[in-house]
Amino acid sequence: MVLTGNGVSTFQQVPVRAPFEYMEQFMRDVFVALGTPTEEAAVIADVLITSDKRGIETHGLGRCKPIYYDRIKAGTLNPRTNFEIVRETPTTAVVDGHNGMGHVIAKRCAQMAIDKAKANGLGMVVTRNSTHYGIAGYYALMAAQQGCIAMVGTNARPSIAPTFGVDNLLGTNPLTFAFPTDEEFPFCLDCATSVSQRGKVEQYARLGKPLPPGWVVNQRGETCTDAQAVLRDLIAGRCAFTPLGGLGEETGGYKGYGYATVVEILSSCLQQGNFLKALSGVNEEGKERPIELGHFFFVANVEAFCPLADFKRHTGRLLREIRASTRCPDAERIYTAGEKEHIAQEKQTREGGVMVIPAVQKAFNTMRDELHLSQYRFPWETAPVPK
């Protein structure tokens, strides 16, 4: 707790709801105060709050301080982005982000790929020396909203063990697709190529529940289910996530491992960027260093193939046929990709914003106080404690 011009900053022991717009405005001002140009700060805040709106709490507000604010303060992340186009053709480009803000770099690259697709049918942009860019789905959805289909992805800090291996090597490496449809929301598959990820392990740890077998593998090649121990051992590199499909080959783990490798290659080899252990974020002396990620953005203009309205109707019919099929007796319903995120957004909008957990309340107070953004007073500082 820190004294500010506005009085004592407090936070609640329970999640408190906060309006999207207020939180977005605050994050914009955080990055401006850190030296990011206004319009770039607006991009970062928009990407982060979009994650919360879509119900993906792991990639939104909660990351503002540890992944961006703290790294800028530590000097391992540039708040001002130097966006350099290294090579360009009418359909392709290679971009160097020079360790600037990943959201800013990625949004500009995605729009480049979309513009190239609009002009020439297809566009593909690859990026090196970028940084963590939030949800991959944001950039794929940009394309879907502009009448295009998209495949995007990024590498990330080493997390996944290869099939028959135990080292955390590959990032959780999302392979993300979005397509426009005739429904209220686009199809959007935005997921890691691992079975699970750190954010979910944290949830199990909070609930004191054992992890499902097969999520995490230790150095002896065995599955670990102690969530608390896994959180410690992941940092120390003593355990790793399994690829989608799980341990070994019997349940198809080599497929998830293969897709994680595809993403690692597309994120580094066309752009001659770093990969695998070189993305661990520590140098040989164990000190923090920049995590220079690579991304890829492939976009196709639907109109190069068929009228957009036809594609949207065809895709919508396909998705509705899936949803209308026979469900498991114990299941409520069948969803298609992007639907749960759409439902989450509608629900939160009705209810007045995003639920902010105590740890994030505290982090936001700290940023506000350290940056002297005393015009902000968060709902958890004024809300009555719920019974």
Next chain:
Amino acid sequence: MVLTGNGVSTFQQVPVRAPFEYMEQFMRDVFVALGTPTEEAAVIADVLITSDKRGIETHGLGRCKPIYYDRIKAGTLNPRTNFEIVRETPTTAVVDGHNGMGHVIAKRCAQMAIDKAKANGLGMVVTRNSTHYGIAGYYALMAAQQGCIAMVGTNARPSIAPTFGVDNLLGTNPLTFAFPTDEEFPFCLDCATSVSQRGKVEQYARLGKPLPPGWVVNQRGETCTDAQAVLRDLIAGRCAFTPLGGLGEETGGYKGYGYATVVEILSSCLQQGNFLKALSGVNEEGKERPIELGHFFFVANVEAFCPLADFKRHTGRLLREIRASTRCPDAERIYTAGEKEHIAQEKQTREGGVMVIPAVQKAFNTMRDELHLSQYRFPWETAPVPK
């Protein structure tokens, strides 16, 4: 057993090895005898034998009779291909295969996408009214061998249930990638987006072993492990394969379901083709009808991004770093995608060809006898029965 001009056609109770070239030549002559033009028959035979060479027995010789020969005889598959380009731009094309031979259609589409990529950086061709085209990897490898990266795929007969659903709806829908490297063989991930597939269930049935839990789901939403019962129920639509990641959401099944849906959309919606249950191969009266599949071929020319040699070296280094990482104590080694297929090809070439199981020996005798290709005499007709 049928009498032919050459005498009695016999087959062995055990697998017998046969030279690749002889089997390929025979299949070429089979399709020529069925009415396929010589150069197109050569393509079909090459795709099929390539599958066997790579150790993928499920998609090679064994399919020659049931999937192609029998369907041509039944009139549901055209031995002569009418390849129609419906729409074309310098980077894109939509092709109608008019229910011709899938291998011929797909190879020509893949080469179109490669040529477009070579000329303009990127190329993407989508296909409708095609038919079963063998291994998807064949077409991705064409691109890798020509200095390109590729993502290809196809829909297929309904097999996979969506997460929380029980109907077989989505095809086993491969999402396949290939990249050139500086090693002897390209990276090639060629796999279905289901946990498993029919060919593997057949292997378990032959061995009398129960299936691993989570491969197959029945109409009650439960996993089935009786391999014999599953083979019956799959045909009757009373059970379905689970998506990669398995049943429900806990082990990421919604991700595999998502990727299967991506492939279904890319295989039908840009080209306004059939999807899901419309690909079941039977009409409303329960009679066999053409299975009109869709494919997609996306290719990028590496040289549009960086020198090909740099890409190959970078990718090779990445793959070698994975292989050199710590292995599970009980594992022999770590493989990268395409490596096992390369090893299988080298081994079989050393050993003199492909092992042909009794059921396939019998099928080949039948085709030979029915088509009066009496110049062929297979190794299983002359080989001594091994002890």
